[in-house]
Amino acid sequence: MGHVIVVGAGQAGSSCVAKLRNSGFEGRITLIGEEPVPPYQRPPLSKAYLMGEMILERLFLRPESFYAENDIDLRMGARVDAIDADAQTVSIAGETLEYDDLVLTTGSTPNRLPAAIGGDLDGVHVVRDLADVNGMAPRFVKGAKVLIVGGGYIGLEAASVAAKLGLHVTLVEMAERILQRVAAPETSDFFRALHCKHGVDIREGVGLDRLTGDVAVSGAVLSDGTELDVDFVIVGVGIRPGTALAEASGIEIENGIKTDALGRTSAPHVWAAGDCASFPYRDGRIRLESVPNAIDQAECVAGNIMGAGKAYEAKPWFWSDQYDVKLQIAGLNTGYDRVVIRQPDADSIGFWYYRGDTLLAVDAANDPRGYMVGKRLIEAGKSPDPTVIADPETDLKALLKA
Numbered sequence: 001m002g003h004v005i006v007v008g009a010g011q012a013g014s015s016c017v018a019k020l021r022n023s024g025f026e027g028r029i030t031l032i033g034e035e036p037v038p039p040y041q042r043p044p045l046s047k048a049y050l051m052g053e054m055i056l057e058r059l060f061l062r063p064e065s066f067y068a069e070n071d072i073d074l075r076m077g078a079r080v081d082a083i084d085a086d087a088q089t090v091s092i093a094g095e096t097l098e099y100d101d102l103v104l105t106t107g108s109t110p111n112r113l114p115a116a117i118g119g120d121l122d123g124v125h126v127v128r129d130l131a132d133v134n135g136m137a138p139r140f141v142k143g144a145k146v147l148i149v150g151g152g153y154i155g156l157e158a159a160s161v162a163a164k165l166g167l168h169v170t171l172v173e174m175a176e177r178i179l180q181r182v183a184a185p186e187t188s189d190f191f192r193a194l195h196c197k198h199g200v201d202i203r204e205g206v207g208l209d210r211l212t213g214d215v216a217v218s219g220a221v222l223s224d225g226t227e228l229d230v231d232f233v234i235v236g237v238g239i240r241p242g243t244a245l246a247e248a249s250g251i252e253i254e255n256g257i258k259t260d261a262l263g264r265t266s267a268p269h270v271w272a273a274g275d276c277a278s279f280p281y282r283d284g285r286i287r288l289e290s291v292p293n294a295i296d297q298a299e300c301v302a303g304n305i306m307g308a309g310k311a312y313e314a315k316p317w318f319w320s321d322q323y324d325v326k327l328q329i330a331g332l333n334t335g336y337d338r339v340v341i342r343q344p345d346a347d348s349i350g351f352w353y354y355r356g357d358t359l360l361a362v363d364a365a366n367d368p369r370g371y372m373v374g375k376r377l378i379e380a381g382k383s384p385d386p387t388v389i390a391d392p393e394t395d396l397k398a399l400l401k402a
Contacts, residue, residue, distance in 0.1 A: 001025060001026045001027030002100030002101065003027055003028040003029075003097075003099050003100050004017075004027060004028070004029050004030070004101045004103065005029075005032065005090055005097060005099040005103070006029070006030070006031045006102075006105055007032050007080050007090065007102070007106060008105035008106040008242070008274070008276070009031050009033025009034075009035065009038070009105075010033075010039055010107050010274065011042070011291055011294040011298075012107070012273045012297065012298040013031055013039060013274075013298070014031070014039035014061045014062065015294065015298040015299055016103050016105060016299070016301060016302045017031045017067075017072050018062065018070075019298065019299040019302035020302045020306070021071075021072065023302065023303065023306055028073070029071070029072045029073065030072075030073040031067070031072055031074050031075065032075045032090075032092065033075065033077075034078065035076065036077040037056075037076060037130060038060050038061070038063075038064045038076065039060070039061045040056075040059040040060050040061060040130065041059050041060075041061060041291075042128070042291075043291060043319075044059060045127070045129070045130065045132075046127045046133060046154070046157055046158055046161065047157060047161060050133050050137055050161055051165065079092065079093070080092055080245060082245075082248065082249065083102065083245060083248075083251075083267075083270070084249070085250065085267035085268070085270060088102070088269060090102065099269070100269065101269050101305050102270045102271070103270075103271045103301055103302075104245070104246055104251075104265070104277075105272070105273050105274045106241075106243070106245060106246070106257075106272075106276045107241075107242045107274060107276055108128075108240060108241050108275040108289060109128070109239060109241075110126040110127070110128045110132075110236075110237075110238075110239050111235070111237045111239065111240060112235060113149070113208070113235055113237075117208070117210040118210055118211025118212065118213065119235075121211055121213050121215065121217040122216040122217065123139070123213075123231070123232040124217055124232070124233045124235065125232065125233065126234070126235050126236075127154055127158060127234060128239070136234065139231065139232045140162065140165050140167060141167070142166035142167065143167070143168065144167045145168045145170075145228075145229055145230050146169055146232055146233070147170050147208075147220050147228060147233045148162075148169065148171040148172070148233075149171075149208050149233060149234070149236065150236035151171055151172075151173030151177075151178030151180075151202070151204065151236075152178075152179065152238065153179070153320045154236035155171060155173075155178075155234070155236030156171070156179075156195065156320070156322055157321065157322055158234045158236060159195060159322075160195070160200075160321075160322040160323050162234075163195070163323075164198070164323065168201075169199070169200045169201065170200075170203065171195070171203070172203045172207065173204050173206070174206065174207035174208075174223070175204070175205070176204060176205050177204050177205075178191060178192060178204060179191060183333070183351075183363060184339045184351055184353065185339075186351050187363045190365060191322065192204075194322065194325060195322075203222070203226075206222050206223055206226075207223040208220060208221075208222060208223065209221045209222055209223050211230075217230060217232065217233055220233070239275070241255070241256040241257070241275060241277075242275070242276045243257055246265065246272070249267070251267050251270060254278055255278045256272075256276055256277050256278035256287040257272040257277050258278055258285075259271070259273075259277050259278065259279045260279075261311035262300075262304045262309065262311060263277070264304075271301045272301075273294065273297040273298040273300070273301045274293070275287070275288075275294065279314070281314055288316055290316070290317070292317055293314060293316070296312070296315070297312055297314075300312040315375075316332050317329060317330045317375060326365070326368075327363060327364070327365050328363075328371035329361065329362065329363050329364070329371075330361060330364075330371055330374045330375035331359075331361030331375070331378040332361055333353040333360050333361040334360070336353035336354060336361070337354070337355055337356065338353075338354040338355075338386065339351050339352065339354075340352040343392055344367060344370065344392045347366050348364075348365065348367040349364075349367065350362055350363065350364045350367045350370040350371075350374070352374065352389050354383070354386055357383055357385075357386075359378055359383040360378070361374075362374030362375070362378070369396060370396060373397060373399065373400060376400055377400065384402070
């Protein structure tokens with residue numbers, strides 16, 4: 001059956017190796033990860049784990065024993081130095097491993113602030129892995145002053161945890177509004193109000209000029225000239241796909257590691273899945289940064305390694321937890337020209353995105369029914385009349401039968 005090597009021990013890598021074994025693959029499997037712990041969930045890192053509500057072992061996607069029990073060679077704290085696609089080998093600290101199939105699940109890397117504006121000062125953090133969160137956790141002390149740079153979902157989630165723990169939170173977003181890149185103004189308005197209610201000082205249309213301090217950060221100067229005293233900084237200004245290893249080996253890159261519909265890269269017997277991979281979608285190509293995509297795409301690749309020949313059909317959905325609000329997002333809102341607001345009750349609200357008469361996406365806040373129905377409508381290619389959606393008396397489930 002050969003030897004499958006999976007590089008990147010996150011959600012996608014763990015899903016791929018588990019699917020291979022569960023599907024009856026009897027060959028060798030090696031899973032290589034740079035972190036010194038088994039594959040774990042990332043979303044709870046900056047929420048339940050940071051707040052002390054979840055212990056480390058509960059983060060693990062599977063018990064460490066799972067890998068040995070399923071004859072999966074899990075190599076933790078190991079870094080792949082190079083891929084030789086012609087020889088079908090990978091190099092790890094002087095050791096050369098041969099593969100029959102190689103899967104790249106190398107994830108993504110957070111953007112950092114330049115050293116020239118203080119990005120390398122002590123106390124400046126990003127939110128991506130266990131080490132990042134362990135490093136910042138001791139700073140979450142009631143009354144501490146934290147500056148959050150970036151008003152996307154990562155920044156807003158960090159702000160919600162900090163505010164709940166009693167910190168003084170200032171969030172700056174250089175765009176005109178928070179969530180500008182990913183959501184409609186209506187969704188931005190909802191979350192701005194939510195954070196302001198919890199005491200977060202949100203400053204939109206204001207960038208960071210520089211951080212100040214000798215060794216550790218102690219202050220910040222904003223683009224409007226405002227000076228702030230800060231105890232630490234969290235940077236949430238986007239991520240970039242982990243393509244360095246693939247690129248160095250000559251594999252084609254296009255907003256991530258470029259794959260075909262099956263998950264194959266430009267190199268024979270090399271596949272990619274998860275945050276690092278871009279793939280065909282409708283009339284173009286996309287890269288999805290989400291847990292559901294990492295799982296589904298990695299499992300699709302595992303099946304195709306075993307000969308399934310099945311194209312990956314993405315069903316985009318995402319979520320974000322802030323305070324007592326669970327936001328669930330179905331679909332992609334790219335190209336929308338209208339947003340319909342549906343408010344079934346005082347505690348729930350949904351923002352339905354349309355392009356013309358076509359339903360594209362739904363942002364559902366504490367509205368699981370709206371999310372579930374919206375997701376199924378989008379996947380079925382159904383677009384209810386916007387006036388029907390806006391009516392809170394509408395029986396959403398009945399729309400699925402229409």
